[in-house]
Amino acid sequence: MYFLLAVGALWMVVVVVVVWRVYKGFDLLSKRKGFSRDQQGRSVAIIGAGFGGLCAGIKLKKLGIPFVIYERHPTAVGGTWRDNTYPGSGCDVASLQYEFSFFRGTWSRLWARQSEILDYTMHLYNTFQLGPHTTLDACLTRASFDGKRWSLTFRRESDGGQFVTDDHSFLIIATGQLSDPQIPAVLEQSATVFRGKVCHTARWPRDLDLVGKDVVVVGTGASAIQLVPEIVDRCRKLTVVQSSPNWLFGKQDRQVGAVERFLYQFSPIRMLYRYYGLLQLDLLFAASMRQQVPSRSWTHGMVEGQFRKSMVSQMESPANQEVLLPQYPFGCKRVLLSSEWLAAVQAPNATVVEGKAVGFAPDGIRVAKRRNVRGNDEGVRAADCEDIPADIVVLATGFRTTAFLRGMEVYNRDGEEIHTSVWADGAYAAYCGIHVKRFPNLFLLYGPNTNVNHTSILSFLEAQTENCVDTICECLERGADLVVVPESLYDAQDAAVQQGLQKSIFNAGCQSWYVSKETGRVVTNTPWSLFGYWMECVWNYDSRRMHYH
Secondary structure, X not given: OHHHHHHHHHHHHHHHHHHHHHHOOOOOOOOOOOOOOOOOOOOEEEEOOOHHHHHHHHHHHHHOOOEEEEOOOXXXXXXXXXXXXXXXXXXXXXXXXXXXXXXXXXXXXXXXXXXXXXXXXXXXXXXXXXXXXXXXXXXXEEEEEOOOOEEEEEEEHHHOOEEEEEEEOEEEEOOOOOOOEOOOHHHHHHHHHOOOEEEEHHHOOOOOOOOOXXXXXXXXXXXXXXXXHHHOOOOOEEEEEEOOOOOEEOOOOOEOOHHHHHHOOOHHHHHHHHHHHHHHHHHHHXXXXXXXXXXXXXXXXXXXXXXXXXXXXXOOOHHHHHHHOOOOOOOOOOOEEXXXXXXXXXXXXXXXXXXXXXXXXXXXXXXXXXXXXXXXXXXXXXOOEEEEEOOEEEEOOOEOOOOXXXXXXXXXXXXXXXXXXXXXXXXXXXXXXXXXXXXXXXXXXXOOOOEOOOOOHHHHHHHHHHHHHHHHHHHHHHOOOOEEOOHHHHHHHHHHHHHHHHOOHHHOOOOOOOEOOOOOOEOOEOOOOHHHHHHHHHHOOOHHHOEEO
């Protein structure tokens, strides 16, 4: 009864949102409808041509504010979906939720694959004619603010690593959290010892042949979860090195039917499905990730119990459950989507080794604390260290997520560098994940505490872009040289964010890429639900509260 009432209430909220958007002409999310003041030579630099940078460019172009998008890749835009071309690469958010509200995609599957998402990105880029505003092969290395303008230094690889400079009034850095591959130091240092081939999932060689080879995959995160089911049948033997197992959510992917494609052409119907899905994801977040063990709510235990039951039903033996079933609370690490992973790692030619890769050997990779899992073998056995033979080693070791603005030096007008001043000792923070105190005219997209593990990052990026553009417009309309977040506002929100995260499941004690190893502070994930973030940082955000000079 209560379940039916909850579903009914959810649908009522969705209908209200859709009707409101139809009434407002499908432009409810944009705070600024136009901008007429002369910019007087003021312009915006956008660093990065992934989804965040492109969204910022589109919003600025709509308002007539001059901008340039700088992309470090020498030949193409597209961000993470340009880089991650490994077999099985795709999105773990449903297609209708993984698109901008102002630009709908044409999706062939319920969960889009990498190539289709990249096509969507390029269609977005070409439709809004962002090419003339884009400079490729421009890697930002230094940014310095003089009180009015940012002086920017870029390295151009095509010119032999030469440096070029440019200057703009405002700086939006949209390089994201998932752009710089993470390779453990012990593996990077010993890679030359190995006689086989090594690659990272984010730098997948197009000509890599796995057929009949002994392959080792290091890591069991989101990339490995997608990769392993795709390649297990090609390999002679596949070994997965796992530091810890993951909670899995079944991904019932399929082709989108002809009737569905026809219905999705109508905006109200499309929005109905889109917002219903987003609200469902927010409810899952509220039910299972906001409360920390042992004080977690009964809803968390219920959700975790359902996931545990589903996973156990797919395991062939109690011994396999010991290695493949997580022992940490649901949601403490990223919950992964796959209906194929457990079957793949229990295939006759697959082995899961529970331990840590500690270096390369001439003919394989060295792993400490080994435990084996196969479909129907003896189960668990322990050893101190062992070399696993391999022809090819794939590093599915993720990204450097807790080192924001890595490779860049960013200075304010007082000569303070961001990493050694406000972010000293890894204390990464930003107001709404966007504004950094004492650093005027600087805006971050996908900055500290804005990562989501339950919903679409594109909806967050759209909200952040609205916040940036609203603030820039306010500064231009006032004729001010700079805008900066008040320190009292910044510190108060940061304290509230960290207090919320301390109580969340993200801080329940397991090691994850959400947490800085140096400080123990949750620096990537957000305490907000999607709609909570829109409320806090867009709808209730008042750009007049910022300081202008």
